[in-house]
Amino acid sequence: MTAEASDAALATEWLSPAEMRAWRSYLDANQRLMNVLNKDLQDRHDLSLADYRILVLLTDSPDGSLRMSDLADGVLSSRSRLTHQIRRMEAQGMVTRSTCLEDGRGVLAVITDEGRARVAEAAPTHVAGVRSNLIDLLTSSQLELLTEVFERVGKTIGDR
Template sequence: MTEQEPRWLDDGEMRAWRNYVVGASMLADRLHRELQDNHGLSLADYEVLVRLSERPRRRMRMSQLADDVASSKSRVSHQVARMEKEGLLRRRECPEDGRGVFAELTDRGMAVLESAAPTHVEGVRAHMIDLLPREDQEVLAKVFERVITHLRSVDG
């Protein structure tokens, strides 16, 4: 069996890839630092609070939460346990399914989210959204919708 030659990236493809990798990392680091410095909250914790705040009764199944924040169930379980100790959320058994567990946003968690949201939104605007014309924002949204759809289909 012969190995196929890899489809190496050309200069334009390499530029797109490397700029995405570096830019996404720098943006996430900056947004994390702004939340951490101003609210003692990580970017990952902020995202969990947002996801829960958007759901009816401010709760969702742990497995769905992990999918929504693109994290492993194990990692989200540890994160939720830590956030529960901080009083930001609580875990509840699912009454319809004895094995299922909900993560539920507490009033304290909602207050922390409401306090942190203006900092986060201003950072997202300053470091990305306001740098892009509306057309580029639409292209970016479509590109990553396509990437997300593809990765979810190959992950099963």
């Protein structure tokens, strides 16, 4: 271990047992929840959770399209990863890409009728999974606390 690494280890404020328990519980539960939601969509609708999130954002857009850069921000993905994902979704007929008319440089992802049909078909499965694996497990005060906690985390990280 270098002197620099040793100094960093000494300066680290290690997690207490309660903090470690909270952190590990979050990691495990989040991974399990994302896995089950993804599996439900894959098994029943041949959609990944990432596909579903993209389709929802495009559906929520007034004209069914978003700049690729805005879509990447919306799904918390790198632009290169999103480009590969959109290419796969385009091959399945769920989206198309076009040039942004505003400036001619940006690229838009546009939901197709097939994409709209797929997200409409998958939405009940997704909502049922979210409800049975998260929402229905919490009291209303726990749900409020969960919302408050993750809005705070998201805002703090987003502001950096």
